[in-house]
Amino acid sequence: MIVLNSIFPVFGLIFLGVVIKKIRLTNDVFLAASDRLIYYVFFPLLLFWKIGSASTMAIDWALCGACICAVFFVCLVSWICIQIFKVGDFQAGTFSQSCFRFNTYIGIAIVMNATGEEGVRILGVLIGFMIPIINVLSVSTLIWYSGKRYSAGERSRMLIKALVSNPLILGCMAGIIYGNVFPRFPQFLANTFELAGSLTLPLALLSIGGGLTFSGFREHRRQAILSSIAKLLILPVIGYVFLKLFDVTGLAFYVGMIYFTLPTSSVIYVLSSQLNSDTDLAYASIVVSTVLSVISLTIVLTGFQ
Numbered sequence: 001m002i003v004l005n006s007i008f009p010v011f012g013l014i015f016l017g018v019v020i021k022k023i024r025l026t027n028d029v030f031l032a033a034s035d036r037l038i039y040y041v042f043f044p045l046l047l048f049w050k051i052g053s054a055s056t057m058a059i060d061w062a063l064c065g066a067c068i069c070a071v072f073f074v075c076l077v078s079w080i081c082i083q084i085f086k087v088g089d090f091q092a093g094t095f096s097q098s099c100f101r102f103n104t105y106i107g108i109a110i111v112m113n114a115t116g117e118e119g120v121r122i123l124g125v126l127i128g129f130m131i132p133i134i135n136v137l138s139v140s141t142l143i144w145y146s147g148k149r150y151s152a153g154e155r156s157r158m159l160i161k162a163l164v165s166n167p168l169i170l171g172c173m174a175g176i177i178y179g180n181v182f183p184r185f186p187q188f189l190a191n192t193f194e195l196a197g198s199l200t201l202p203l204a205l206l207s208i209g210g211g212l213t214f215s216g217f218r219e220h221r222r223q224a225i226l227s228s229i230a231k232l233l234i235l236p237v238i239g240y241v242f243l244k245l246f247d248v249t250g251l252a253f254y255v256g257m258i259y260f261t262l263p264t265s266s267v268i269y270v271l272s273s274q275l276n277s278d279t280d281l282a283y284a285s286i287v288v289s290t291v292l293s294v295i296s297l298t299i300v301l302t303g304f305q
Helices: 002-022 028-052 061-084 089-098 104-115 117-144 152-164 167-181 187-211 217-245 250-260 267-274 279-303
Strands: none
Touching: 002 104, 002 187, 002 279, 028 104, 028 117, 028 167, 028 187, 061 089, 061 117, 061 217, 061 250, 089 117, 089 217, 089 267, 089 279, 104 117, 104 187, 104 250, 104 279, 117 152, 117 167, 117 250, 117 267, 217 250, 217 279, 250 279, 267 279
């Protein structure tokens, strides 16, 4: 029942997003506006509230260390695959980030259904640590394969901008600070955040479904399947090894394994379009990893409960 109760609501809403887009109850203009509201307003508020609600929110350094090592390892694997499988420069940046980026929205929804509030707080803190590192790896790879020559100063500015302008990082960091300074939220603020939070995940999942497209899938299916294998098979296996090496146990271990089996993020499309990489491959990778993640998440939810 844990699989049905945790996965079905999430992917049911994603599928509903596909359906209502097909029957034109939503369109690209609505989805673009919805994505901006979620990314810049509602989701940072949700993270701030969930993390800040726990007074003296402890940081699980072992969990963060294990996840960082696993992501670096798979990033290296992606670079090796680019050479072995002759992935072109135009596809390389997109391919690499598809192997280790994670879908935050699906992650929070799955963890909330499977573990409750405490698991969401653990994942929220982990997100705050992982997003900066993943952005550095992604932007650096995209710049390297972009075909453009950037000065060291330009590269530094692009990386810094990607970090300081990320609202999810800001939401997580603000929640950690608040949770360690104040005992709890005033009731009027807690009620406000609860109302906003009740809207955030359903709207985010509907937007994910509405944004799924098979544009360029046939042409890029080989790279999309390969990156999904790295994301949903190699990363969980390597992640499991590092969690054991770092002696991560209990709920943190469970949350870590869920994190490793999440599909790739739709952010790869945004970065690919900004830094001269293949957006059709981004679309294909998002679709393939989202569909196949049902299998990887099912294995983790049933095998590591």
